[in-house]
Amino acid sequence: MSNTSEKALGRLGLTARGGADPIIKGVTLDSRAVGDGFLFAALPGSVVHGARFIATALDQGAAAILTDAEGAKIAASELAAGHAAVVVTEDPRQALAYAAALWFGAQPQTAVAITGTNGKTSVATFVRQIWEELGHAAVNLGTTGVEGAWSYPLAHTTPDPITLHKALAKAVENGVTHVAMEASSHGLDQRRLDGVRLAAAGFTNFSQDHLDYHHTFEAYFAAKAGLFRRVLPDEGVAVINMDDPRGAEMRAVSGARGQEVITVGRGVGDLSLMSQRFDASGQDMRFSWHDKPFQARLNLIGGFQAENILLACGLVIASGENPELVFETLPHLKTVRGRMQLAATRNNGAAVFVDFAHTPDAITTALKALRPHVLGRLVAIVGAGGDRDAAKRPLMGQAAAENADMVLVTDDNPRSEDPAVIRAAVKSGAPGALEYGDRAEAILRGVDALEPGDALMICGKGHESGQIVGDDILPFDDVEQASMAVGALDGGMV
Numbered sequence: 132m133s134n135t136s137e138k139a140l141g142r143l144g145l146t147a148r149g150g151a152d153p154i155i156k157g158v159t160l161d162s163r164a165v166g167d168g169f170l171f172a173a174l175p176g177s178v179v180h181g182a183r184f185i186a187t188a189l190d191q192g193a194a195a196i197l198t199d200a201e202g203a204k205i206a207a208s209e210l211a212a213g214h215a216a217v218v219v220t221e222d223p224r225q226a227l228a229y230a231a232a233l234w235f236g237a238q239p240q241t242a243v244a245i246t247g248t249n250g251k252t253s254v255a256t257f258v259r260q261i262w263e264e265l266g267h268a269a270v271n272l273g274t275t276g277v278e279g280a281w282s283y284p285l286a287h288t289t290p291d292p293i294t295l296h297k298a299l300a301k302a303v304e305n306g307v308t309h310v311a312m313e314a315s316s317h318g319l320d321q322r323r324l325d326g327v328r329l330a331a332a333g334f335t336n337f338s339q340d341h342l343d344y345h346h347t348f349e350a351y352f353a354a355k356a357g358l359f360r361r362v363l364p365d366e367g368v369a370v371i372n373m374d375d376p377r378g379a380e381m382r383a384v385s386g387a388r389g390q391e392v393i394t395v396g397r398g399v400g401d402l403s404l405m406s407q408r409f410d411a412s413g414q415d416m417r418f419s420w421h422d423k424p425f426q427a428r429l430n431l432i433g434g435f436q437a438e439n440i441l442l443a444c445g446l447v448i449a450s451g452e453n454p455e456l457v458f459e460t461l462p463h464l465k466t467v468r469g470r471m472q473l474a475a476t477r478n479n480g481a482a483v484f485v486d487f488a489h490t491p492d493a494i495t496t497a498l499k500a501l502r503p504h505v506l507g508r509l510v511a512i513v514g515a516g517g518d519r520d521a522a523k524r525p526l527m528g529q530a531a532a533e534n535a536d537m538v539l540v541t542d543d544n545p546r547s548e549d550p551a552v553i554r555a556a557v558k559s560g561a562p563g564a565l566e567y568g569d570r571a572e573a574i575l576r577g578v579d580a581l582e583p584g585d586a587l588m589i590c591g592k593g594h595e596s597g598q599i600v601g602d603d604i605l606p607f608d609d610v611e612q613a614s615m616a617v618g619a620l621d622g623g624m625v
């Protein structure tokens with residue numbers, strides 16, 4: 132290892148050993164993808180330590196190994212052979228994030244990130260739409276992949292740093308200058324975003340999800356707070372929803388870093404929501420920016436969309452745009468795919484909506500938010516995902532039972548679990564609910580129950596295009612199924 136590399140590593144707080152000073156030809160965290168001259172990041176996993184695969188990686192030509200002390204111990208004999216440069220650090224995931232940023236080089240000049248239990252995709256999409264309205268080549272990056280001026284599919288909300296920086300570099304190659312990305316709690320906990328240069332970061336809200344991974348609410352919150360504590364630089368701007376009970380805590384985290392803060396809230400904050408009026412196709416909202424009042428039409432269903440919009444405005448303003456021009460774009464914003472999306476309308480006028488609500492809080496919020504737009508009864512279809520937080524299942528059922536007039540429980544990606552067991556858990560919170568394992572049948576029954584003025588909310592899958600059963604992904608699209616059900620029941624055009 133050369134003197135310069137050692138100094139560079141020192142600055143990153145890393146120690147290096149091994150005689151080689153290789154020219155790196157690629158970077159990966161999966162031994163199966165190692166090629167000649169690659170750096171292999173041997174990371175501690177939830178199933179196995181990646182160091183178990185160092186021997187394979189070296190056989191395949193790895194020229195450098197990045198790992199932690201435990202990994203160095205596991206692969207001590209292979210590493211001692213000295214064929215590869217070895218970097219041992221306390222936090223190899225963070226080192227990998229920095230390395231990936233350096234390896235791929237380019238990132239859009241303006242980047243913002245959003246964390247929170249619900250609303251990340253929505254806010255990221257609205258930020259992208261506002262930037263586009265203002266003439267920028269912008270994308271949002273997250274659960275729905277990379278969308279906007281350039282598109283690219285992603286398997287995760289916040290992809291691993293190698294996938295992430297590859298996508299960011301390709302975006303730049305395709306002319307993208309602005310990116311709004313989702314920061315999932317898993318992604319933050321695993322330092323996937325640590326190499327991204329952020330201008331601003333936003334916090335939507337905090338409620339129950341992902342306890343299977345984080346175990347406690349505090350660990351889950353700490354992961355989210357990492358966006359402000361670690362990833363956003365001191366000179367970055369934090370945009371915080373103060374209506375959430377944890378908003379003040381997040382603001383304190385940001386304040387301790389000396390970051391500028393834009394607060395958002397109902398009746399309080401730099402961007403303050405003053406009032407809303409709902410109708411069948413959207414809402415009008417009155418709000419203020421530093422006490423100056425504004426009014427805007429939103430062609431969006433759901434009161435919480437106004438909060439998402441104000442957070443998005445805060446992030447765009449934080450990225451350097453003129454507030455008044457930002458507010459002028461609002462009537463042009465479009466529904467985010469699978470979020471409070473009108474999917475079909477029956478001949479009797481009853482409406483069918485598709486929404487991605489897959490947490491107790493999101494179901495409550497989505498159903499409560501739909502009420503003011505609906506004159507008749509509210510019917511809800513809910514199901515919970517397999518291989519995910521089991522504790523949220525009865526609470527999801529309860530949220531539906533408390534906020535809808537009729538509930539149908541069905542399957543939503545049972546994955547490796549027995550679907551009937553998941554449905555029973557959901558139903559334990561919604562004892563009066565009907566149960567149809569077949570999601571298409573549940574949708575047909577739900578649509579059939581609609582009388583004039585009623586509305587159906589199909590919760591949980593939003594934009595998803597498949598039902599995951601075991602290892603299979605069966606094609607399934609709630610919006611399409613809603614249209615088919617209306618077509619089958621009402622006949623004619625759908």
Ligand SMILES: CC(=O)N[C@H]1[C@@H](OP(=O)(O)OP(=O)(O)OC[C@H]2O[C@@H](n3ccc(=O)[nH]c3=O)[C@H](O)[C@@H]2O)O[C@H](CO)[C@@H](O)[C@@H]1O[C@H](C)C(=O)N[C@@H](C)C(=O)N[C@H](CCC(=O)O)C(=O)O
Pocket residue numbers: 160161162163173174175176177178179180181182184286287288289290291315316317318321344
């Ligand atoms: C639960 C979780 O987050 N797991 C992450 C974890 O994987 P793991 O614990 O399963 O890894 P492991 O199987 O123990 O293996 C350890 C290491 O050995 C490596 N390995 C393994 C086998 C082999 O033959 N060779 C090899 O090199 C693996 O690449 C890994 O780096 O470490 C891996 C490497 O860093 C991550 O890719 C993986 O996240 C995967 C992508 C994942 O599916 N995560 C999901 C849960 C996730 O992050 N979801 C959020 C959800 C967002 C939301 O709902 O809001 C997201 O951001 O998408």
Ligand SMILES: Nc1ncnc2c1ncn2[C@@H]1O[C@H](COP(=O)(O)OP(=O)(O)OP(=O)(O)O)[C@@H](O)[C@H]1O
Pocket residue numbers: 247248249250251252253254274288313335336435436438439469470471486487488489492493494496497593
């Ligand atoms: N500000 C909000 N407050 C509460 N609920 C919201 C808010 N915004 C969206 N939701 C609800 O949460 C669901 C998911 O929204 P969205 O996809 O924007 O969130 P997300 O944070 O990206 O979710 P994920 O963690 O799955 O990526 C929506 O379908 C809606 O029901």
Ligand SMILES: N[C@H](CCC[C@H](N)C(=O)O)C(=O)O
Pocket residue numbers: 288489515516517519543544591592595
């Ligand atoms: N990003 C979330 C999405 C859940 C969507 C829902 N349809 C489910 O499968 O539970 C997760 O992977 O937990």
Ligand SMILES: [Mg+2]
Pocket residue numbers: 251252253273274275288313
């Ligand atoms: Mg999302």
